[in-house]
Amino acid sequence: MSKPLTLVCSCRMGPGTLEAKLVPLGRVEKVDRIIVLRKTAGPPIPKVEYRILPKLCRHPLLNIMITPILMARIGFRQKADYFLAYHYKPHFFFAGFASLLTGIPYILGQTGQDIQKAANKKMMGPILIAVLRRAAVLNVPGNKSLSFWKEKGVKKVQQLHSTVDTDYYHPSDQAKEFDFIYTGRMEDYKGVDLILQAFAKVQRKHPETKLAIVGYGSREAALKKLALELGLASNVVFAGFQSDVRSWLQRSRVFVMASYTEGLPCALMEAMSCAMICISSHAGNILDILRSGETGFGFDCGKLEALSNHMEFVLSANEGLDAIAKAARAQIVQKHSHASAVEKWNSLFEDMEAKRS
Numbered sequence: 001m002s003k004p005l006t007l008v009c010s011c012r013m014g015p016g017t018l019e020a021k022l023v024p025l026g027r028v029e030k031v032d033r034i035i036v037l038r039k040t041a042g043p044p045i046p047k048v049e050y051r052i053l054p055k056l057c058r059h060p061l062l063n064i065m066i067t068p069i070l071m072a073r074i075g076f077r078q079k080a081d082y083f084l085a086y087h088y089k090p091h092f093f094f095a096g097f098a099s100l101l102t103g104i105p106y107i108l109g110q111t112g113q114d115i116q117k118a119a120n121k122k123m124m125g126p127i128l129i130a131v132l133r134r135a136a137v138l139n140v141p142g143n144k145s146l147s148f149w150k151e152k153g154v155k156k157v158q159q160l161h162s163t164v165d166t167d168y169y170h171p172s173d174q175a176k177e178f179d180f181i182y183t184g185r186m187e188d189y190k191g192v193d194l195i196l197q198a199f200a201k202v203q204r205k206h207p208e209t210k211l212a213i214v215g216y217g218s219r220e221a222a223l224k225k226l227a228l229e230l231g232l233a234s235n236v237v238f239a240g241f242q243s244d245v246r247s248w249l250q251r252s253r254v255f256v257m258a259s260y261t262e263g264l265p266c267a268l269m270e271a272m273s274c275a276m277i278c279i280s281s282h283a284g285n286i287l288d289i290l291r292s293g294e295t296g297f298g299f300d301c302g303k304l305e306a307l308s309n310h311m312e313f314v315l316s317a318n319e320g321l322d323a324i325a326k327a328a329r330a331q332i333v334q335k336h337s338h339a340s341a342v343e344k345w346n347s348l349f350e351d352m353e354a355k356r357s
Helices: 018-027 060-077 088-102 114-119 124-134 141-153 191-203 220-229 245-250 266-273 304-316 322-333 338-356
Strands: 007-012 031-038 049-052 082-088 106-109 137-140 156-157 177-185 209-212 236-240 252-256 277-281 298-300
Touching: 007 060, 007 088, 007 191, 007 298, 018 031, 018 209, 018 220, 018 338, 031 209, 031 220, 060 088, 060 277, 082 088, 088 106, 088 114, 106 124, 114 124, 137 141, 141 156, 177 191, 177 245, 177 266, 191 209, 191 252, 191 304, 209 245, 209 277, 245 252, 252 266, 252 304, 266 322, 277 322, 298 304
Parallel strands: 007 031, 007 082, 031 049, 082 106, 106 137, 137 156, 177 209, 177 252, 209 236, 252 277, 277 298
Antiparallel strands: none
16 A cells, blocks of 8 residues: 555535535545645544644735645644645645745645636636646536636646535425525525525415525625515524534425636535425536436526526425435435445545655
């Protein structure tokens, strides 16, 4: 067996997303340690060690100056095999600079679509693409992103993204308290206001319908105000942050997402793994997993009428939904489970180690 691998990771990921990335990586037999640099400690994950950054790093400018030096120092002292970075700004640059200082190769993981917009900018684009081309590999969320980077001349790119624990996120016969549910951040790009507007149209025909909104974010107060203005005070529950998202999904019938930009969202994959009927915009790489009429129902970003029509349809449909829900779960189990990610990481490390030997 080859030498056990030590990885040093810089990332910006919240609860749930961090586990989606690092839990399957920790299950790879070749991986011995994952040292994660963070401003605060993260959740306990097997093989993961947290190194808390100095308080000075909470200042953006000092963070840019100090963190890549610390990353290089830890990588050198711990004899790391690879640097690993998620979210391009600034973590891709941290990994690239630390690699220049130490000679340790780096692996990058795309999380959302904002990096693709940055790649088209006159100043940022050439610098960013240079960092990507030097990487040992760029892992991306789906086929749309894969094609984008290959067109930009990034050759060492493959599809490997967040995955979900399909044993944990499973179907349930639990009674359904909510007709619709949204889980995730409350930010402009998530389109939660569109969900509320579509739900208001549906609720006029079906006054007893209920919607749960699980999550937090800068738009929370504005969205609560919108719900009141739409007359939905008794039909919408704002649950805030919940550590046990699964129980909320299993108490709900239909998952709804209306994002304007995404990589490949864990929230959608979790709902599909629970064999829920899912309605989502076609943002980012979502078309890879949600095909309208087969594994869920999709619509073009920002299209209120299409969203409300789908919501109305699933409330009224008597046939075909069970097959769609089962197909949704099967898709996630086969291609986006932790087990599938472990296989991909194993293959990636075998290929890279063969090239280095």
